[in-house]
Each structure stands twice: as structure tokens, then as C-alpha cells.
Amino acid sequence: MSYYQTKDVTNPSFVFNEETNVLMITDINYKREAGFTIDFTLPFTYKFWTTTNSLIFVKSKVEDDTALLHPSKPYLYYYSNNTFKLPKDFSFVFSFWGTTKQNDGIFERKANFVVDMSLAKTFGKNWSCNLNYNDIxxxxxxxxTFTVNNVHSKFKYLVDANEISIAVRYSFGKIKDSEYKQKSVNESESRIR
Structure with a gap:
């Protein structure tokens, strides 16, 4: 469980110039943001399946004198990572994350849900190869959606996170333990009692 309070938090805003008749999006510092989170994380392993699941309850409120404020409502962020050990040194990972609808006082955001997968194979002690498929x-x-400086705004960011990638890795092994030995710089150190 945690509580936070931040001054001059940065978020997007629209500014309309009446002389030039131009609407511009820019990041500005809002007065403050405060909120609390409750985080539940459950990792466990059952036979060939290892999973980590997180549920995070969030209630935050952004405030500024230039913005139209709405009642702040709690939302949920969830994350699940599932690894399955398969025969012949293969492993399959299925993960997903998302948020429910958000309203933090100024900004209203729609729900989001994203799914990723990967297949990995190890070769010997040092080599591995991964095939990843993100945002399936x-x-x-x-x-x-928000209203700032008397401008009502509704916009959508499209993120092109859908990709297929291949990674080949080589591990050089463990890092040796440091052989650091403390050396005295102060010659009079041993004389103090």
C-alpha cells in the first residue's frame, strides 16, 4: 500500500491561440497530483508452470486551476506473466496487462488490454534464442478526454507496438566475486582511540 503526492506533474494540454486560430498540443505542469495504490502480487509455480499475477488498485487525482475537474474514481491495473517449461529446453511465455476505465479528476481514459507471447529455446549453457510476438x-x-484552458479535448494515441522479433543471446557466465580489499588512506586512522 502506498500514498504519493507530486507538485507540478507533467501532462498533455491543448492551448488555443485566438490570434492565429491554431490549436496546439503541448505538455504543461499541472498544479499537483495525489493518490494511493494497493498492490497485490501473487507469484507461484506448479509443475512446469510459473506465473506472476498483479492486481493494483489506484485512486489518483490531478488538479489545476485551468482544468475542469471531475470526481476522481478508482481504477484497476492488472498484469499476468505465465511461463511454461516445455520439453527439449523450450519455454513458452504468455503475458497480458490492462487497465479499467480511468478518471483522475482531469483526464478520462478508456480501458486497455494487451497480450504478448514468446517462445524460447536454450542451446547448451550459454546460447538462447527467443521468438517474441507483442501486442497480438x-x-x-x-x-x-479532458477540458483545459476552456478547450474540450478528446484524442486517441495509437501505439504501433505490434511486432514480431527474434533475439539470439550468448551468456558469458557469472561475474566473478570482487576481490576488493579496503586500504586505509588516512595514515593517522589507527592512532585514534
Whole structure:
């Protein structure tokens, strides 16, 4: 469980210039943000399956004199990472994360849900190869709605996180223990009693 309070928090804003008739998006410092989180994390292993699951309850409130404030509502962030050990040094990872609808006083954000997968194979002690597939359903997008400086804004960020990648790794082994030996720099150190 944690509580936080931040002054001059940075978030996006729209500024309208009436002389040039131009609407510009820019990051500005809002007055403050405060909130609390409750985090439940459950890792466990059962036979060939290892999983880590997190549920984080969040209630935050962003405030600024230039913004229209709405009642702040709690939301949920969830994350699950599932690793399955397969025969012949293969492993399969299925993970997902998401958030429920958010309202932190100024910003209203839609829910989000993203799924990733990977397949890994180790060769001997030092080599491994991973095949990754991120954002399988091309779902990474963020929609914000807010009113700042008398401008009502609704925009959508599309994130192109959908990718297939291959990684080959070589491990050089463990790092040796340090053989640091303390040396005295102060010659009069042993004389003090």
C-alpha cells in the first residue's frame, strides 16, 4: 500500500491561440497530483508452470486551476506473466496487462488490454534464442478526454507496438566475486582511540 503526492506533474494540454486560430498540443505542469495504490502480487509455480499475477488498485487525482475537474474514481491495473517449461529446453511465455476505465479528476481514459507471447529455446549453457510476438491484437491505444484552458479535448494515441522479433543471446557466465580489499588512506586512522 502506498500514498504519493507530486507538485507540478507533467501532462498533455491543448492551448488555443485566438490570434492565429491554431490549436496546439503541448505538455504543461499541472498544479499537483495525489493518490494511493494497493498492490497485490501473487507469484507461484506448479509443475512446469510459473506465473506472476498483479492486481493494483489506484485512486489518483490531478488538479489545476485551468482544468475542469471531475470526481476522481478508482481504477484497476492488472498484469499476468505465465511461463511454461516445455520439453527439449523450450519455454513458452504468455503475458497480458490492462487497465479499467480511468478518471483522475482531469483526464478520462478508456480501458486497455494487451497480450504478448514468446517462445524460447536454450542451446547448451550459454546460447538462447527467443521468438517474441507483442501486442497480438493490435490493441495498444490510449484515448484521453479532458477540458483545459476552456478547450474540450478528446484524442486517441495509437501505439504501433505490434511486432514480431527474434533475439539470439550468448551468456558469458557469472561475474566473478570482487576481490576488493579496503586500504586505509588516512595514515593517522589507527592512532585514534
Amino acid at each position: 491484437f493490435k490493441a495498444t491505444s490510449y484515448t484521453d
